[in-house]
Amino acid sequence: MSNIAIIGGGASGIICSIFASKNNDVTLFCSDDKVGKKLLVTGNGRCNLTNLANFNKAYNTDITKYLKRFNQTQTLTFFSNIGLLTYSDQENRVYPFSNSATSVIDVLVNKLKKCDVNIKQNEEVLTIQQLNDKFKITTISHSYIFDKVVISVGSSNKLLEQLNLKYKPFSPSLVSLKTKEDTHSLSGLRLSNVEVCLSLKNKIIIEKGEVLFKDRGLSGICIFNLSAYLARQNNYNATIYIDMMPNVSKESLINMLQERLKCNFINAKEFMQGIFNDKINNYILKICNIKNEEKITIKNINIIANNIKQLFFNIVGCYENHQVNSGGILLDDLTDNLQSKSIKNLYFTGEIIDVDGICGGYNLQWAWTSGKIVGENI
Numbered sequence: 029m030s031n032i033a034i035i036g037g038g039a040s041g042i043i044c045s046i047f048a049s050k051n052n053d054v055t056l057f058c059s060d061d062k063v064g065k066k067l068l069v070t071g072n073g074r075c076n077l078t079n080l081a082n083f084n085k086a087y088n089t090d091i092t093k094y095l096k097r098f099n100q101t102q103t104l105t106f107f108s109n110i111g112l113l114t115y116s117d118q119e120n121r122v123y124p125f126s127n128s129a130t131s132v133i134d135v136l137v138n139k140l141k142k143c144d145v146n147i148k149q150n151e152e153v154l155t156i157q158q159l160n161d162k163f164k165i166t167t168i169s170h171s172y173i174f175d176k177v178v179i180s181v182g183s184s185n186k187l188l189e190q191l192n193l194k195y196k197p198f199s200p201s202l203v204s205l206k207t208k209e210d211t212h213s214l215s216g217l218r219l220s221n222v223e224v225c226l227s228l229k230n231k232i233i234i235e236k237g238e239v240l241f242k243d244r245g246l247s248g249i250c251i252f253n254l255s256a257y258l259a260r261q262n263n264y265n266a267t268i269y270i271d272m273m274p275n276v277s278k279e280s281l282i283n284m285l286q287e288r289l290k291c292n293f294i295n296a297k298e299f300m301q302g303i304f305n306d307k308i309n310n311y312i313l314k315i316c317n318i319k320n321e322e323k324i325t326i327k328n329i330n331i332i333a334n335n336i337k338q339l340f341f342n343i344v345g346c347y348e349n350h351q352v353n354s355g356g357i358l359l360d361d362l363t364d365n366l367q368s369k370s371i372k373n374l375y376f377t378g379e380i381i382d383v384d385g386i387c388g389g390y391n392l393q394w395a396w397t398s399g400k401i402v403g404e405n406i
Protein backbone atom coordinates (compact mmCIF):
# COMPACT_ATOMS: atom_id res chain seq x y z
CA MET A 29 0.00 0.00 0.00
CA SER A 30 1.38 3.41 -1.00
CA ASN A 31 0.50 6.89 0.08
CA ILE A 32 -0.74 8.59 -3.10
CA ALA A 33 -1.60 12.18 -4.00
CA ILE A 34 -3.90 12.75 -6.95
CA ILE A 35 -3.77 16.40 -7.98
CA GLY A 36 -6.93 17.52 -9.77
CA GLY A 37 -10.53 16.64 -9.01
CA GLY A 38 -11.78 16.54 -12.58
CA ALA A 39 -13.07 13.51 -14.50
CA SER A 40 -9.71 11.74 -14.78
CA GLY A 41 -8.56 12.48 -11.22
CA ILE A 42 -11.84 11.20 -9.76
CA ILE A 43 -11.89 7.89 -11.62
CA CYS A 44 -8.18 7.45 -10.92
CA SER A 45 -8.82 7.97 -7.18
CA ILE A 46 -11.62 5.39 -7.20
CA PHE A 47 -9.44 2.66 -8.71
CA ALA A 48 -6.23 3.62 -6.88
CA SER A 49 -7.99 3.46 -3.51
CA LYS A 50 -8.42 -0.32 -3.82
CA ASN A 51 -4.77 -0.87 -2.87
CA ASN A 52 -3.57 2.50 -1.64
CA ASP A 53 -4.13 5.36 0.73
CA VAL A 54 -5.41 8.13 -1.60
CA THR A 55 -5.66 11.90 -1.13
CA LEU A 56 -7.42 13.85 -3.89
CA PHE A 57 -6.54 17.55 -4.11
CA CYS A 58 -8.86 19.91 -5.95
CA SER A 59 -8.45 23.65 -6.40
CA ASP A 60 -12.20 23.99 -7.03
CA ASP A 61 -14.61 24.13 -4.11
CA LYS A 62 -16.20 20.88 -5.30
CA VAL A 63 -14.71 17.89 -7.12
CA GLY A 64 -16.16 17.26 -10.57
CA LYS A 65 -17.31 20.88 -10.89
CA LYS A 66 -16.13 21.20 -14.49
CA LEU A 67 -18.35 18.28 -15.52
CA LEU A 68 -21.33 20.57 -14.89
CA VAL A 69 -20.63 22.55 -18.06
CA THR A 70 -19.92 19.57 -20.29
CA GLY A 71 -22.34 18.66 -23.06
CA ASN A 72 -24.28 21.90 -22.44
CA GLY A 73 -25.01 20.76 -18.91
CA ARG A 74 -25.94 17.24 -19.98
CA CYS A 75 -22.42 15.70 -19.91
CA ASN A 76 -21.75 13.73 -23.05
CA LEU A 77 -19.69 11.16 -21.21
CA THR A 78 -18.56 8.95 -24.06
CA ASN A 79 -19.31 7.89 -27.63
CA LEU A 80 -20.06 4.39 -28.84
CA ALA A 81 -18.91 5.00 -32.44
CA ASN A 82 -15.61 3.94 -33.92
CA PHE A 83 -12.94 6.15 -32.42
CA ASN A 84 -10.24 5.74 -35.09
CA LYS A 85 -10.33 9.28 -36.41
CA ALA A 86 -11.49 10.95 -33.20
CA TYR A 87 -8.10 11.65 -31.64
CA ASN A 88 -4.87 13.43 -32.62
CA THR A 89 -2.91 10.25 -32.00
CA ASP A 90 -3.46 6.50 -31.94
CA ILE A 91 -4.68 5.55 -28.46
CA THR A 92 -6.08 2.13 -29.39
CA LYS A 93 -3.79 0.31 -26.99
CA TYR A 94 -5.12 2.34 -24.05
CA LEU A 95 -8.76 2.12 -25.13
CA LYS A 96 -8.40 -1.66 -25.37
CA ARG A 97 -7.73 -1.63 -21.61
CA PHE A 98 -10.80 0.53 -20.81
CA ASN A 99 -13.11 1.19 -23.72
CA GLN A 100 -16.49 2.85 -24.09
CA THR A 101 -18.47 -0.29 -23.15
CA GLN A 102 -16.36 -0.82 -20.04
CA THR A 103 -16.91 2.83 -19.18
CA LEU A 104 -20.66 2.30 -19.40
CA THR A 105 -20.42 -0.80 -17.21
CA PHE A 106 -18.40 1.18 -14.67
CA PHE A 107 -21.04 3.92 -14.57
CA SER A 108 -23.86 1.43 -14.44
CA ASN A 109 -22.18 -0.30 -11.47
CA ILE A 110 -21.97 2.95 -9.56
CA GLY A 111 -25.62 3.68 -10.26
CA LEU A 112 -25.84 5.87 -13.37
CA LEU A 113 -28.52 5.25 -15.98
CA THR A 114 -27.45 6.33 -19.46
CA TYR A 115 -28.76 6.46 -23.03
CA SER A 116 -27.13 7.05 -26.42
CA ASP A 117 -28.47 9.30 -29.17
CA GLN A 118 -28.49 8.80 -32.95
CA GLU A 119 -24.88 9.91 -33.19
CA ASN A 120 -23.78 7.39 -30.55
CA ARG A 121 -23.19 10.09 -27.95
CA VAL A 122 -23.86 8.83 -24.45
CA TYR A 123 -25.61 11.00 -21.84
CA PRO A 124 -26.97 10.39 -18.36
CA PHE A 125 -30.63 9.34 -18.53
CA SER A 126 -31.45 12.36 -16.36
CA ASN A 127 -29.93 14.64 -19.04
CA SER A 128 -28.15 16.35 -16.19
CA ALA A 129 -24.40 16.41 -15.59
CA THR A 130 -25.17 16.62 -11.86
CA SER A 131 -26.15 12.93 -11.92
CA VAL A 132 -22.69 12.01 -13.22
CA ILE A 133 -21.01 14.04 -10.46
CA ASP A 134 -23.34 12.61 -7.80
CA VAL A 135 -22.57 8.96 -8.59
CA LEU A 136 -18.83 9.64 -8.83
CA VAL A 137 -18.72 11.54 -5.53
CA ASN A 138 -20.82 8.86 -3.77
CA LYS A 139 -18.35 6.26 -4.97
CA LEU A 140 -15.34 8.37 -3.92
CA LYS A 141 -16.77 8.58 -0.40
CA LYS A 142 -17.35 4.81 -0.24
CA CYS A 143 -13.73 4.28 -1.32
CA ASP A 144 -12.46 6.30 1.62
CA VAL A 145 -10.64 8.76 -0.62
CA ASN A 146 -9.44 11.70 1.43
CA ILE A 147 -10.92 14.61 -0.55
CA LYS A 148 -9.28 18.01 -0.14
CA GLN A 149 -11.44 20.57 -1.92
CA ASN A 150 -10.45 24.23 -2.26
CA GLU A 151 -6.86 23.16 -1.80
CA GLU A 152 -4.72 24.04 -4.78
CA VAL A 153 -1.33 22.35 -4.99
CA LEU A 154 1.19 25.15 -5.35
CA THR A 155 4.47 23.26 -5.47
CA ILE A 156 5.73 19.77 -5.95
CA GLN A 157 9.28 18.70 -5.16
CA GLN A 158 11.15 15.42 -5.35
CA LEU A 159 12.68 14.40 -2.01
CA ASN A 160 14.82 11.28 -2.50
CA ASP A 161 12.21 8.67 -3.44
CA LYS A 162 9.23 10.71 -2.16
CA PHE A 163 7.36 13.86 -3.19
CA LYS A 164 6.74 16.96 -1.10
CA ILE A 165 3.53 18.75 -1.97
CA THR A 166 2.70 22.23 -0.74
CA THR A 167 -0.76 23.73 -0.82
CA ILE A 168 -1.99 27.10 0.41
CA SER A 169 -2.42 25.74 3.93
CA HIS A 170 -0.26 22.63 4.36
CA SER A 171 2.63 20.54 3.13
CA TYR A 172 2.55 16.77 2.74
CA ILE A 173 4.83 13.88 1.83
CA PHE A 174 3.64 11.19 -0.62
CA ASP A 175 5.17 8.04 -2.13
CA LYS A 176 3.53 8.58 -5.52
CA VAL A 177 1.83 11.46 -7.31
CA VAL A 178 -0.69 11.62 -10.15
CA ILE A 179 -1.00 14.90 -12.05
CA SER A 180 -4.59 15.26 -13.31
CA VAL A 181 -4.81 19.05 -13.53
CA GLY A 182 -6.30 19.43 -17.01
CA SER A 183 -4.32 21.94 -19.05
CA SER A 184 -2.44 23.75 -16.31
CA ASN A 185 1.31 23.69 -16.97
CA LYS A 186 2.56 25.13 -13.66
CA LEU A 187 3.53 21.80 -12.07
CA LEU A 188 5.12 20.58 -15.31
CA GLU A 189 7.36 23.64 -15.35
CA GLN A 190 8.37 23.10 -11.71
CA LEU A 191 9.38 19.53 -12.44
CA ASN A 192 11.26 20.58 -15.58
CA LEU A 193 9.17 18.26 -17.68
CA LYS A 194 9.08 18.55 -21.43
CA TYR A 195 5.61 19.11 -22.95
CA LYS A 196 3.94 20.36 -26.10
CA PRO A 197 2.54 23.88 -25.45
CA PHE A 198 -1.23 23.97 -25.04
CA SER A 199 -3.47 25.48 -27.70
CA PRO A 200 -7.24 25.88 -27.61
CA SER A 201 -9.25 23.24 -29.42
CA LEU A 202 -12.98 22.72 -30.05
CA VAL A 203 -13.34 26.46 -30.32
CA SER A 204 -15.12 29.05 -32.50
CA LEU A 205 -12.96 30.54 -35.24
CA LYS A 206 -12.45 34.20 -36.13
CA THR A 207 -12.84 35.25 -39.74
CA LYS A 208 -11.23 38.10 -41.63
CA GLU A 209 -14.60 38.66 -43.28
CA ASP A 210 -17.22 40.68 -41.41
CA THR A 211 -20.07 38.23 -40.79
CA HIS A 212 -22.12 40.63 -38.66
CA SER A 213 -25.06 40.50 -41.08
CA LEU A 214 -25.16 36.69 -40.65
CA SER A 215 -24.70 36.73 -36.86
CA GLY A 216 -26.94 34.23 -35.09
CA LEU A 217 -27.76 32.37 -38.31
CA ARG A 218 -27.60 28.58 -38.24
CA LEU A 219 -26.93 26.63 -41.46
CA SER A 220 -27.87 22.95 -41.26
CA ASN A 221 -26.74 20.06 -43.46
CA VAL A 222 -23.81 21.91 -44.97
CA GLU A 223 -20.35 20.65 -45.82
CA VAL A 224 -17.42 22.61 -44.43
CA CYS A 225 -13.95 22.18 -45.92
CA LEU A 226 -10.79 23.25 -44.17
CA SER A 227 -7.85 23.78 -46.44
CA LEU A 228 -4.67 23.06 -44.53
CA LYS A 229 -1.30 23.01 -46.25
CA ASN A 230 -1.89 20.32 -48.87
CA LYS A 231 -4.77 18.67 -47.06
CA ILE A 232 -8.52 19.19 -47.24
CA ILE A 233 -10.53 18.16 -44.17
CA ILE A 234 -14.28 17.91 -44.54
CA GLU A 235 -16.96 18.05 -41.84
CA LYS A 236 -20.70 17.75 -42.43
CA GLY A 237 -23.41 19.24 -40.26
CA GLU A 238 -24.28 22.61 -38.82
CA VAL A 239 -22.51 25.99 -38.83
CA LEU A 240 -23.39 28.98 -36.65
CA PHE A 241 -22.35 32.50 -37.57
CA LYS A 242 -20.93 34.96 -35.07
CA ASP A 243 -20.28 38.68 -35.54
CA ARG A 244 -16.92 38.00 -37.05
CA GLY A 245 -16.56 34.28 -37.03
CA LEU A 246 -17.89 30.76 -37.31
CA SER A 247 -19.05 28.30 -34.69
CA GLY A 248 -20.97 25.02 -34.34
CA ILE A 249 -19.86 21.40 -34.08
CA CYS A 250 -18.41 21.28 -37.64
CA ILE A 251 -16.23 24.29 -36.88
CA PHE A 252 -15.22 22.98 -33.44
CA ASN A 253 -14.07 19.71 -35.01
CA LEU A 254 -12.09 21.55 -37.68
CA SER A 255 -10.54 23.77 -35.02
CA ALA A 256 -8.94 20.63 -33.53
CA TYR A 257 -6.74 20.35 -36.64
CA LEU A 258 -5.65 23.98 -36.29
CA ALA A 259 -4.99 23.58 -32.55
CA ARG A 260 -2.79 20.55 -33.18
CA GLN A 261 -0.53 22.62 -35.41
CA ASN A 262 -0.94 25.69 -33.15
CA ASN A 263 -1.71 27.88 -36.13
CA TYR A 264 -5.17 29.28 -36.70
CA ASN A 265 -4.50 30.84 -40.10
CA ALA A 266 -6.34 28.85 -42.71
CA THR A 267 -9.14 28.99 -45.22
CA ILE A 268 -12.57 27.47 -44.87
CA TYR A 269 -15.31 27.17 -47.43
CA ILE A 270 -18.87 26.12 -46.93
CA ASP A 271 -20.81 24.14 -49.49
CA MET A 272 -24.39 25.17 -48.81
CA MET A 273 -25.81 22.59 -51.21
CA PRO A 274 -23.55 19.55 -50.72
CA ASN A 275 -26.03 17.18 -52.35
CA VAL A 276 -26.28 19.17 -55.59
CA SER A 277 -23.41 19.21 -58.09
CA LYS A 278 -22.24 22.57 -59.34
CA GLU A 279 -23.43 21.68 -62.83
CA SER A 280 -26.97 20.87 -61.63
CA LEU A 281 -26.98 24.04 -59.55
CA ILE A 282 -26.07 26.16 -62.58
CA ASN A 283 -28.81 24.45 -64.61
CA MET A 284 -31.30 25.03 -61.81
CA LEU A 285 -30.35 28.70 -61.52
CA GLN A 286 -30.57 29.12 -65.28
CA GLU A 287 -34.08 27.62 -65.22
CA ARG A 288 -35.02 30.28 -62.67
CA LEU A 289 -34.24 32.98 -65.26
CA LYS A 290 -37.40 31.84 -67.04
CA CYS A 291 -39.44 33.09 -64.07
CA ASN A 292 -38.81 36.67 -65.16
CA PHE A 293 -37.80 37.88 -61.72
CA ILE A 294 -37.61 41.66 -61.73
CA ASN A 295 -34.27 41.90 -59.96
CA ALA A 296 -31.49 40.02 -58.13
CA LYS A 297 -33.26 40.24 -54.78
CA GLU A 298 -36.35 38.52 -56.19
CA PHE A 299 -34.17 35.97 -57.99
CA MET A 300 -32.55 34.91 -54.70
CA GLN A 301 -35.78 34.87 -52.68
CA GLY A 302 -36.98 31.32 -52.30
CA ILE A 303 -33.46 29.87 -52.36
CA PHE A 304 -32.08 30.75 -48.92
CA ASN A 305 -33.24 33.06 -46.18
CA ASP A 306 -32.79 36.83 -46.55
CA LYS A 307 -29.57 37.03 -44.54
CA ILE A 308 -27.75 34.49 -46.71
CA ASN A 309 -29.28 35.82 -49.95
CA ASN A 310 -28.09 39.36 -49.15
CA TYR A 311 -24.64 38.12 -48.12
CA ILE A 312 -24.21 36.14 -51.33
CA LEU A 313 -25.30 39.05 -53.52
CA LYS A 314 -22.94 41.36 -51.62
CA ILE A 315 -19.88 39.15 -52.07
CA CYS A 316 -20.82 38.56 -55.71
CA ASN A 317 -20.90 42.34 -56.13
CA ILE A 318 -24.46 42.21 -57.41
CA LYS A 319 -26.89 44.93 -56.37
CA ASN A 320 -30.40 43.96 -55.17
CA GLU A 321 -32.00 46.00 -57.97
CA GLU A 322 -29.81 44.54 -60.73
CA LYS A 323 -31.24 42.07 -63.22
CA ILE A 324 -29.61 38.60 -63.00
CA THR A 325 -27.88 37.52 -66.19
CA ILE A 326 -26.37 34.20 -67.32
CA LYS A 327 -22.98 35.72 -66.44
CA ASN A 328 -24.00 36.35 -62.81
CA ILE A 329 -25.24 32.81 -62.42
CA ASN A 330 -21.76 31.27 -62.42
CA ILE A 331 -20.57 33.60 -59.67
CA ILE A 332 -23.64 32.90 -57.56
CA ALA A 333 -23.23 29.13 -58.02
CA ASN A 334 -19.54 29.37 -57.08
CA ASN A 335 -20.40 31.08 -53.82
CA ILE A 336 -23.23 28.71 -52.97
CA LYS A 337 -20.86 25.77 -53.45
CA GLN A 338 -17.82 27.49 -51.93
CA LEU A 339 -18.67 30.29 -49.54
CA PHE A 340 -15.16 31.30 -48.65
CA PHE A 341 -13.77 32.52 -45.31
CA ASN A 342 -10.25 33.43 -44.20
CA ILE A 343 -9.62 32.14 -40.69
CA VAL A 344 -7.42 34.48 -38.68
CA GLY A 345 -7.62 33.15 -35.12
CA CYS A 346 -9.82 31.57 -32.50
CA TYR A 347 -12.14 32.79 -29.75
CA GLU A 348 -11.40 32.35 -26.04
CA ASN A 349 -13.99 29.83 -24.90
CA HIS A 350 -12.72 26.40 -25.81
CA GLN A 351 -13.67 22.93 -24.66
CA VAL A 352 -10.29 21.31 -24.53
CA ASN A 353 -6.61 21.96 -25.09
CA SER A 354 -4.33 20.29 -27.53
CA GLY A 355 -0.81 19.68 -26.22
CA GLY A 356 0.69 18.41 -22.98
CA ILE A 357 3.01 15.57 -21.93
CA LEU A 358 3.83 13.38 -24.92
CA LEU A 359 2.70 9.74 -24.75
CA ASP A 360 6.22 8.82 -25.88
CA ASP A 361 7.56 10.20 -22.59
CA LEU A 362 5.24 7.96 -20.57
CA THR A 363 5.20 4.22 -19.93
CA ASP A 364 2.20 2.06 -20.93
CA ASN A 365 0.79 2.76 -17.46
CA LEU A 366 1.19 6.53 -18.03
CA GLN A 367 4.09 6.86 -15.60
CA SER A 368 6.76 9.44 -16.41
CA LYS A 369 9.84 7.83 -17.97
CA SER A 370 12.05 10.51 -16.41
CA ILE A 371 10.55 10.75 -12.87
CA LYS A 372 9.71 7.47 -11.15
CA ASN A 373 6.35 7.26 -9.33
CA LEU A 374 4.95 10.30 -11.14
CA TYR A 375 1.87 9.60 -13.26
CA PHE A 376 -0.45 11.60 -15.55
CA THR A 377 -4.11 11.36 -16.54
CA GLY A 378 -6.51 13.23 -18.82
CA GLU A 379 -6.05 16.47 -20.68
CA ILE A 380 -2.52 17.13 -19.35
CA ILE A 381 -1.40 14.37 -21.73
CA ASP A 382 -1.07 15.26 -25.41
CA VAL A 383 -4.27 13.45 -26.42
CA ASP A 384 -7.22 15.45 -27.69
CA GLY A 385 -10.40 14.39 -29.40
CA ILE A 386 -13.18 15.91 -31.48
CA CYS A 387 -16.65 16.70 -30.10
CA GLY A 388 -18.92 13.86 -29.07
CA GLY A 389 -17.69 12.47 -25.74
CA TYR A 390 -14.20 11.47 -26.87
CA ASN A 391 -12.33 13.80 -24.50
CA LEU A 392 -14.13 12.52 -21.44
CA GLN A 393 -13.55 8.96 -22.67
CA TRP A 394 -9.81 9.69 -22.63
CA ALA A 395 -10.18 11.07 -19.09
CA TRP A 396 -11.95 7.82 -17.96
CA THR A 397 -9.50 5.56 -19.81
CA SER A 398 -6.31 7.24 -18.65
CA GLY A 399 -7.65 7.63 -15.08
CA LYS A 400 -8.61 3.96 -14.86
CA ILE A 401 -5.26 2.76 -16.25
CA VAL A 402 -3.25 4.80 -13.75
CA GLY A 403 -5.60 4.04 -10.84
CA GLU A 404 -5.38 0.32 -11.41
CA ASN A 405 -1.63 0.18 -11.96
CA ILE A 406 -0.18 2.65 -9.51
Ligand SMILES: Cc1cc2nc3c(=O)[nH]c(=O)nc-3n(C[C@H](O)[C@H](O)[C@H](O)COP(=O)(O)OP(=O)(O)OC[C@H]3O[C@@H](n4cnc5c(N)ncnc54)[C@H](O)[C@@H]3O)c2cc1C
Nearest residue numbers: 036038039040059070071076152153182378379389391392
Ligand atom coordinates in the same frame (compact mmCIF):
# COMPACT_ATOMS: atom_id res chain seq x y z
C1 LIG B 1 -17.67 23.88 -21.96
C2 LIG B 1 -17.07 22.49 -22.06
C3 LIG B 1 -17.85 21.45 -22.51
C4 LIG B 1 -17.31 20.18 -22.64
N1 LIG B 1 -18.13 19.17 -23.03
C5 LIG B 1 -17.61 17.92 -23.16
C6 LIG B 1 -18.45 16.82 -23.47
O1 LIG B 1 -19.68 16.95 -23.52
N2 LIG B 1 -17.86 15.61 -23.68
C7 LIG B 1 -16.51 15.43 -23.56
O2 LIG B 1 -16.03 14.32 -23.79
N3 LIG B 1 -15.70 16.43 -23.20
C8 LIG B 1 -16.21 17.66 -22.98
N4 LIG B 1 -15.39 18.68 -22.57
C9 LIG B 1 -13.96 18.37 -22.31
C10 LIG B 1 -13.80 17.70 -20.95
O3 LIG B 1 -14.44 18.48 -19.97
C11 LIG B 1 -12.32 17.50 -20.61
O4 LIG B 1 -11.74 16.74 -21.61
C12 LIG B 1 -12.16 16.78 -19.28
O5 LIG B 1 -12.82 17.47 -18.26
C13 LIG B 1 -10.69 16.63 -18.91
O6 LIG B 1 -10.61 15.98 -17.67
P1 LIG B 1 -9.32 16.14 -16.74
O7 LIG B 1 -9.57 15.33 -15.53
O8 LIG B 1 -8.12 15.86 -17.52
O9 LIG B 1 -9.23 17.69 -16.37
P2 LIG B 1 -10.30 18.71 -15.79
O10 LIG B 1 -11.67 18.20 -15.91
O11 LIG B 1 -9.94 20.02 -16.37
O12 LIG B 1 -9.98 18.74 -14.23
C14 LIG B 1 -8.81 19.30 -13.71
C15 LIG B 1 -9.05 19.55 -12.24
O13 LIG B 1 -7.81 19.89 -11.64
C16 LIG B 1 -8.01 20.95 -10.75
N5 LIG B 1 -6.69 21.59 -10.62
C17 LIG B 1 -5.97 22.25 -11.55
N6 LIG B 1 -4.78 22.63 -11.05
C18 LIG B 1 -4.76 22.21 -9.77
C19 LIG B 1 -3.81 22.30 -8.72
N7 LIG B 1 -2.63 22.89 -8.90
N8 LIG B 1 -4.12 21.78 -7.51
C20 LIG B 1 -5.30 21.15 -7.30
N9 LIG B 1 -6.23 21.03 -8.26
C21 LIG B 1 -5.97 21.54 -9.49
C22 LIG B 1 -9.08 21.81 -11.40
O14 LIG B 1 -9.74 22.61 -10.44
C23 LIG B 1 -9.99 20.71 -11.94
O15 LIG B 1 -10.90 20.28 -10.95
C24 LIG B 1 -15.93 19.95 -22.37
C25 LIG B 1 -15.15 21.01 -21.90
C26 LIG B 1 -15.72 22.26 -21.72
C27 LIG B 1 -14.85 23.39 -21.19
